[in-house]
Amino acid sequence: MPRMWQSSDRIFLIAIKESFVALIPFIVINSFLSLILALVNVWQPIWEQSQNYIWFSQFSINLHAFFPFLVLLSISIHFAKYLNLSPVALASLSIVTLISLHVHPVSTIEVFYHFSEMLADPRAVIIPILMAYTLQKMAGIEILSFIKTANLSEYLKQHLNLLVPMMISFLIVTLAVFTLSYVVEFLFELSVEELANAGNFGEVFFRVLTTHILWSIGVHGDITFQLFVGTDNGLREIFPHLTITQFMDIFILFGGSGGTMALIIAIFISSKDSSSLNVAKIALPFSFFNINEILIYGLPITFNLKLMIPFVLLPCMNMFIGYFAVSSGLLTFNGQGFAWITPPLLNAYIASDNFAVVAFQAGLIVLNILIYLPFVRRYELINNGSVSENMLENKMQLQTGFARLSELNYSQKQSEELAAGNKLKKTIREVLNGELLLHYQPKISLETNKVTGFEALLRLQMESGKIVGPFFIKEFDDAGYDNLIDNFVIKTVADDLKQWQAEGFYPKVSINLNPNNILEQEMQDSLIGMLGLMADSIEIELLESVFMSDLKRVEECIALLSNHGFSFVLDDFGMGFSSLSLLSKISVNGVKLDRSILQYTSNSKGKTLYKHTCMLCKSLGFSLIAEGVETKEEADFVKLAGVDYIQGWLYAKAMPMLEAKKYAQSINELESPRGND
Incomplete structure (x- = not known):
């Protein structure tokens, strides 16, 4: 406690x-x-x-x-x-x-x-x-x-x-x-x-005590006292040729309320606290003219029990001593007035023409200094126990720092969301002003050197006629519009397959859907409803991440759609860190090897890794598709490694539906694959 x-x-x-x-x-x-x-x-x-x-x-x-x-x-x-x-x-x-x-x-x-x-x-x-x-x-x-x-x-x-x-x-x-x-x-x-x-003594004592208590709680004592009293009776004489105000200026307020000139001298004598010394230096020239607000609020004396005690009690002591000295006839005055800003000692001489009064005032100042000294040392001792104070201030700064960073992060998030929102609006306009398309990239069987199917890839034809990739996918996903894109893909593939089949062309088509959407009943119903009659021609590519999020639900989804004739491929294998352990848990038909692991086959370690990955997948019963094949050397290597199908720019980029059919028919009519001599 x-x-x-x-x-x-x-x-x-x-x-x-x-x-x-x-x-x-x-x-x-x-x-x-x-x-x-x-x-x-x-x-x-x-x-x-x-x-x-x-x-x-x-x-x-x-x-x-x-x-x-x-x-x-x-x-x-x-x-x-x-x-x-x-x-x-x-x-x-x-x-x-x-x-x-x-x-x-x-x-x-x-x-x-x-x-x-x-x-x-x-x-x-x-x-x-x-x-x-x-x-x-x-x-x-x-x-x-x-x-x-x-x-x-x-x-x-x-x-x-x-x-x-x-x-x-x-x-x-x-x-x-x-x-x-x-x-x-x-x-x-x-x-x-x-x-x-109460007489003069009681009146002066009450005034001294009240004004100093008010000063010590941060209130201008003299002004507030006069607000309560209504009129200032400081000009009334309490001794021959000495008014209440003059009595207080000479015996109580040297340096200002609290006799603070003595406090300043005590600070200069004993304090090693740089903060207190700096305040005392600033206050010193003003204290000569009995102005001490700088000291009262700067140390502070206000609300500081270590200095409030002498600040309130010393003026009361000075009042008792001064009142006794004057009332006993030890000190006499000449009635000469002086301004409240008249420095101590000088005001005593002006009011008395007597060095005895000056010496008496000087003695009070010395006595006040001696009494202030232990309080200054005590204040300095506590003030110099500043380790905890510094810790507290550091804690406050840290707390403020955290609050500012939190608010900054939130503001930054809001700014990012606003920017994202503006970007999304721009993207939506571009999509609406343009035309969404599906292009098809051929898959080549390394066993027959023929086109066995395609991967359906989303494209956008801009208003200018330029065709670009699906740069908007992530924005649409983040905005919750991904189901619109998936529905477009499903419907377009269904329409294209119907047209191809009507023309006697029966390729297998791989589609990419949002991994989260495919786990939803609504999306599964759409697949079955629009592609169910052609399910044996549809391959659904699933990213590794969807398995890691909820393996049980994914497996249930695969089982459901597999019963309707759909087949599944693990897409972009080799990019994740849990791929090998995942292979033993999933029920897909094939694995598509990401180009990232093919790029490392330029050295012996990379080739060994690729070959052993293919051996592992084949031993587990998966068909293998290598994507991103761009050179004949890469095609030859993946064939030796055991890959079943390849797709990549070596053969063709993604192309519109009609071109894709023509390309497949032209390749399949040849006796050997393109690029083989």
């Missing part, structure tokens, strides 16, 4: 840290604008009436007001990363929740005011954190994820499955924040009422 808590705690701290670090450029710009305007107020107050000053002033105010909304977005993005949530979904849900807290039954004229009020709402810092953990919990409930199919993009499926968890999370967080806001507001108002009886 402790380890689980440490892991969860580390995820929280890393997400918070990265959320505010991402905003550092914005924070620096904001701090710089505030400093420029404050310096103008001190040194050139006459410029306050100029248009440039007014523009910069309004720009700075609007940036400050917009900051909580930027924090909401940044926290949403970074918590989503570490909690494996959709950043867009989390940010959108947090914004919707924020909007819901500012819905008022008012006229349209006042809506803009409420929108501005919403942007500056300090709850914008808390809402995305609550929403992140709530949404993670809801998204982890299996029953709320109703999309289970694997045919959708993971990205799309993730967001569809977030629909119900998002609605539930919205209700939970909105009600929780609304209730919590009501309770906090009630307690705060009650506390403010009690302050009237």
